[in-house]
Amino acid sequence: MIMSQGVVHPVEAPPLQTEGAANVPLPRVRMKDLQGMPGTVGGLVLRVCQLLFATVSLSVMATTSDFPSVTAFCYLVAAAGLQSLWSLVLAIVDAYALLVGRRLHNSRIVSLFAVGDGVTSTLTFAAACASAGITVLIGNDLGACGRNHCTEFEAATAMAFLSWFTAFPSFLLSFWSLASR
Amino acid sequence: MIMSQGVVHPVEAPPLQTEGAANVPLPRVRMKDLQGMPGTVGGLVLRVCQLLFATVSLSVMATTSDFPSVTAFCYLVAAAGLQSLWSLVLAIVDAYALLVGRRLHNSRIVSLFAVGDGVTSTLTFAAACASAGITVLIGNDLGACGRNHCTEFEAATAMAFLSWFTAFPSFLLSFWSLASR
Numbered sequence: 001m002i003m004s005q006g007v008v009h010p011v012e013a014p015p016l017q018t019e020g021a022a023n024v025p026l027p028r029v030r031m032k033d034l035q036g037m038p039g040t041v042g043g044l045v046l047r048v049c050q051l052l053f054a055t056v057s058l059s060v061m062a063t064t065s066d067f068p069s070v071t072a073f074c075y076l077v078a079a080a081g082l083q084s085l086w087s088l089v090l091a092i093v094d095a096y097a098l099l100v101g102r103r104l105h106n107s108r109i110v111s112l113f114a115v116g117d118g119v120t121s122t123l124t125f126a127a128a129c130a131s132a133g134i135t136v137l138i139g140n141d142l143g144a145c146g147r148n149h150c151t152e153f154e155a156a157t158a159m160a161f162l163s164w165f166t167a168f169p170s171f172l173l174s175f176w177s178l179a180s181r
Numbered sequence: 182m183i184m185s186q187g188v189v190h191p192v193e194a195p196p197l198q199t200e201g202a203a204n205v206p207l208p209r210v211r212m213k214d215l216q217g218m219p220g221t222v223g224g225l226v227l228r229v230c231q232l233l234f235a236t237v238s239l240s241v242m243a244t245t246s247d248f249p250s251v252t253a254f255c256y257l258v259a260a261a262g263l264q265s266l267w268s269l270v271l272a273i274v275d276a277y278a279l280l281v282g283r284r285l286h287n288s289r290i291v292s293l294f295a296v297g298d299g300v301t302s303t304l305t306f307a308a309a310c311a312s313a314g315i316t317v318l319i320g321n322d323l324g325a326c327g328r329n330h331c332t333e334f335e336a337a338t339a340m341a342f343l344s345w346f347t348a349f350p351s352f353l354l355s356f357w358s359l360a361s362r
Contacts, residue, residue: 126310130313133310133314
């Protein structure tokens with residue numbers, strides 16, 4: 001028994017050695033860690049802001065009684081809902097990565113983040129622009145704010161724009177880290 | 182005279198030698214030449230498409246008599262005009278670079294292109310979304326196409342979207358070439 005263990009130990013040693021080597025930073029750094037990239041504190045802050053603004057936009061628009069009569073406002077609710085969900089999931093991923101001290105440098109994960117960020121931020125921006133067009137039409141061009149909830153529409157549109165303002169840097173940084181690897 | 186030329190010639194030789202070396206590709210390639218990047222045939226095709234679609238969008242919207250009454254339509258005309266100008270200038274730059282056989286790999290020029298493409302494509306997309314919101318409101322939600330030029334509004338909006346579809350790849354490729362240098 002003792003002899004057989006003696007034979008086994010030298011075989012188990014290499015994995016211990018490679019575990020120790022994994023803690024030492026590699027000389028060839030594949031991606032630079034800029035604040036705002038996935039798995040950083042800045043990235044988590046961006047996600048929380050996106051989630052916050054999109055949720056407020058969705059809530060404010062959904063509380064108005066006449067939003068379903070305008071297609072652009074329904075689209076804003078849908079886009080803000082999608083943005084909230086995406087930002088929530090990515091905020092959880094970022095928080096987990098920070099808690100366990102792992103870096104999200106996998107090429108496939110970063111490209112998935114880049115595509116997802118690109119799609120959701122584009123949809124949010126499109127919805128915000130369409131709502132802004134309608135809000136300006138109602139308020140300035142038609143002067144019909146007396147019969148409509150202009151304040152709520154404007155607030156929801158502004159929140160959607162703020163959500164996009166925080167979602168677009170996430171997309172650019174994911175794309176940058178994908179291109180610079 | 183003949184002797185002085187004989188003296189001058191060996192002095193002129195080194196520049197000729199470096200010109201010959203410049204034609205040989207350097208071992209350290211700083212930017213990959215993907216089709217669609219500035220200074221490539223694909224880039225020129227993208228610029229011409231952007232210019233074409235933006236000009237058609239601008240022309241169609243400007244021919245309607247009642248576009249100045251809606252702010253979003255005025256904004257579409259302005260954004261399509263800016264996109265046309267930017268794409269025209271960049272198309273000329275691309276055509277010149279192709280004709281003289283030079284590559285646009287200068288970091289400052291590429292970052293200028295990336296910023297300009299980002300701004301103009303975002304403005305065009307915002308204008309297209311706002312116009313689409315108004316067009317859908319007039320056509321579907323209010324059913325007031327009888328009193329409005331819905332066909333022209335829809336055509337101008339569609340052309341603005343097509344202009345963005347060809348402007349966004351230009352931005353992504355400029356940004357990519359900037360990040361991957």
